[in-house]
Amino acid sequence: MLSDEEVRRRFMLLHTKGTEFPEGQLEAFRERFSSLSWYVKDIKQTFSRYYNRKKKRRGTLWGERFKSVIVEKGETVINCLAYIDLNAVRAGIVKRPEDYRWCSIGHHVQTGNRDGFLSLDFGLVEFGVESAERLKKYRKFLYHAGSVKKRGKTAISARVFQSEKEKNFEVDRSRRFRSRTRYFTDSGIIGSKAFVLGTYEIFKDRLYGSRERVPKKVKGLGGMYSMKRLRET
Secondary structure: OOOHHHHHHHHHHHOOOOOOOOHHHHHHHHHHHOOHHHHHHHHHHHHHHHHHHHHOOOOOOOOOOOOOOOOOOOHHHHHHHHHHHOHHHHOOOOOOHHHOOOOHHHHHHHHOOHHHOOOOOOOOHHHOOOHHHHHHHHHHHHHHHHOOOOOOOOOOOHHHHHHHHHOOOOOOHHHHHHHOHHHHHHEEEEEOHHHHHHHHHHHHHHOOOOOOOOOEEOOOOOOOEEEEOOOOO
């Protein structure tokens, strides 16, 4: 359960500076900030208002309301995950599901599941699969499911499927390197830890704030570190 302080903090993040927190509605906001449905609703409404102002339009933006479904663990979960993660492939946007950054498998592969944002369950816990093996097992299931053409929809090609099969559906070092594009677009310094620290020392007096910055290890790329983009004063 969210603490009173956390409820107030989240309220202030949603409202303009100087807005007073309505103490009489503490419990109502606690429930709201603990609800996935409310979370999605807030995102959709906020973006709709922004988009309508920008485009000088009115009315709803999204086709349907947010839906949530109660799903049984195990086989049902992994099939639901695969169905969603294959949407971009079926739409012809990407050839491999993890190449689409706005899906769960894309977040896992491209960011190394940054900040532990997503579950590492993949619906495989009930089958006794160890955590270190779940991503590979899920990718194997995903590619098998995605290679089957259905009702004229685009599927994972036989060439791509065979390429991943030959690698035993492992995300190898070269694959991780190609996928981690965000490190090369969002970072200010990339290299060994010594290089990042040395370069930071040169420029740190030109940065906003007094907080010392720490190099972050690039997961999956041994010996490589990055530091967020530098902004000159």
